Amino acid sequence: MNSYSGSASEEFIGIDYQKKKILELIKQNRVIGLWGMGGIGKTTLAEVVYMEVRNTFESCCFLQDVREKIEKKGKESVRNEFLSILLKEKEIRIDTPFIRERLNNIRVIVVLDDVNDPEQVDRMGVKDFGDGSKIILTSRDRQVLKNGGATQIHKVEELNPKYSLQLFSITAFKQLNPSVDFLYLSYEFVWLAHGSPLALKILGAKLYSKSIEEWKSEVEKVNRFDEPKISHILKSSFDGLGKLQKDIFLDLVCFFKGESKEKVEKILSRVYRGAVSGLSSLLDKCLFDINSDGQISMHDMLEEMGKDIVDQESKYPEERKRLWNPKDVYQVLNNNKGTDRIEGIKFDMSRSDNLKLRPTCFESMPNLRYIKFDVPEFLRSWFEKSLTNGDIDIC
Template sequence: MASSSSSSALLQPKYQVFLSFRGEDTRHNFTSHLLEALKNRGINVFFDEEKLEKGEELSQALMHAITASKISIPIFSKDYASSKSCLAELSQIIDCMRSQGQIVLPIFYHVDPSNVRHHSGSFRESFDQHLMEKPKDQVERWKAAFTQAGQLIGWHIDGGNFDRSEPEYIDKIVVVVIEKLSGKSTFVSEELVGIDDQIHKILLMIDQDHIRLIGIWGMGGIGKTTLAEAVYNEVVSGFKFDAHYFLQDVREKSLERYGMQSLQNELLSKLLRGDIHIDTRFIGSTLIRDRLRNTRAFVVCDDVNDLDQIQRLGVQDFGLGSKIIITSRDRQVLKNIGVNELHEVVGLKLDHSLELFCKFAFKQYNPIAGFWDLSMEFVKYAQDNPLALKVFGAALYGKERGNWESALRKVKKYPEQGIFGCLKISFDGLDDLERNIFLDIACLFGGYVGDLKTKILACWYEGAEYGISNLVDKCLVYIADELDCYRMHDLLQQMGKNIVDRESEDPRKRSRICIPEDVYNVFKKNTFGDFLLQIWSLIFKMENSYDDSV
């Protein structure tokens, strides 16, 4: 065994997790239970058995334990700030976070995170006392560390009647610690949860020699780009390619003047490490094509909506062993491109949805006291869509409960533009047949279509079955196997209703009537001629009250 004085031993990371806590507050309850759970999972934890008041100077062994740990977990309790040793530990932890990227996962144990951020409540008294005993610059350093730690994403354990039990929190904390130690999802850890399995699937595809083109497909806001970015960062840090590039916003940029030409030049200049200019629609230069064939490239083409875009980018000329990821909302486009494997990005599970929402709404992994019910309402409304969860969470951060209640009523009637602007891109790309079918499903069919409603649509529109299949390819409806029908995401359904509502303030002048009250008012006020024009809306509305299986 190496000597304790060996310099190499001092540099070796001895601990995986460092626990910082005030012994009198949590030693014999929460902290000891967390320690046991971590050790039972084989995690090496530094736990100060004595935890005596050591003053603000840290021993060399304690300093090394903090510096060598990959994760630090400060457990903020009501008297944490009264301990000079705790504040000294926290200051060193924050220094390690800044200098070497140490992961810090705070736990707010029966204290309000905002009190930590603002040094209020019981913490104010502690810092006032320190100012009378210690130099001001030292106390200010402690306060700065306290503020920064309070802004990090962690867990708020309130202990109220509606809060989770402590064992549930400990189980979740252990899971997150293991994920962090394994290095999973380092790029997207603050942006998306529940993505590790999907990253792993894409990486396995990339590792297969026969797979060259990989398609990532899903509805707007579901996380296609985030998944592709996470995979890209994993690949470029580990795999060996001659060149790599992430080409963003292909659809949007291609609409600009000289858009595709600019994208061509951007990609080729990066891959061939030179100033490349292509004047024609396709790469005609034999020299450039030969250089591409000699380049083993890894490229992500994000948000593609046309086969022509990929052909003009010269993907077919990339060298042997190249890997290309293409993200799109349209499955048919990916089929036309000829992807070897197609990965559908799935929505988040309920617990992951809640965690993602809380990261933006509370800057922690769980709702704060008094907001569990409203948090679940927004999570259910977002229906597993990461973009919606992030937009809602960010908009509600720091607001009072009354504002949350008002916001919930608002989003159910008026769409959130940050979300619907993204979703409407898919609608804008539809032809007249597809738009009509989409709006009928959203406004008149309650968001789902079974055999009976499919037959009704076929009576109204030539080629209805083909139109529905295109809506599936474009992620505007999906096949619900368990119900043997087509369903529409709730956010897309609300978007469809909003599109119709915007046609006119007068319901009689809209193409469809979505609200029962409007149906009643139109029939009450209309002439017989208008009645004939509107009667089909009532038929569809009434038919929707019956189960398709009947």
């Protein structure tokens, strides 16, 4: 039985054979696309290829979560940040003098990850990159890749049974192969995951150190679904959490993705007893991650599942505990419809030009714990003066 040492390369189990295909496609094409369903490993595959070849280019940039970044910051802000990285200069804009000429004179490799609109590709200025430049796009939508200029599209393949078993074993047993007593059940879970790396990691992490009876019970739960899907596996993992873990997970989803781990621990510890332990448990279950900058990160399928759980609390936003959707926040605040159900609010005020806040708008929310408002500096002092209750954290 092979032991597992936990080296970083294990994260990319079973990816080498696809990596070789992509490297060949890159040689012959300027723009290639990686296409597949959520959780199949598009971002990981793109990262492996990017890391292998980036040193052979004059400049490089891996822009992850393009769709989400544009939703949060706007197209111009993301594009300017992207160009600044490529040209290694602060405050670069597309209308900066001679910007197109400068881009045309460098050979770059870029990854635009999770695009859902071909316009997102065009606005990044990829047509201006110099000869020999390479662009890798990832998307769940094949047509987006075609319209975005990809001349070759690779469908990211599911992990085969051998590699699926290895990835599952690493999270379930911390070794490359299952324990003998759990071999048959391990194959059951591998089949249920259908080669999805995300599902395999979630299942394995959930079952780590559990008894064989608990494994059998989990197989029965997942098999109750008419057609086992990744979304069902993720939801089953959430359902198995305790109340504290569920609350912390939903708070991460709605309020804290992209925030530093230290900051999140500090805030959550003011609200929950055992918050640090709860965060650690969720990390062990692969329900979120910490990126290289020490920030909370999460697969978009987990984020979508969490937000859907929050939204299903009520069809009326004022009757939900967490408000994250700008339209819902606007409706509640603009119409002064706050209730004692609301515990947290996240809102980018740049997304609304005509929000009218009454001085008393928070008085009807006595259980409000978090406010994460992206506000202009001149308004921030007003918020801080208005929210004097020590139980509320302004992020």
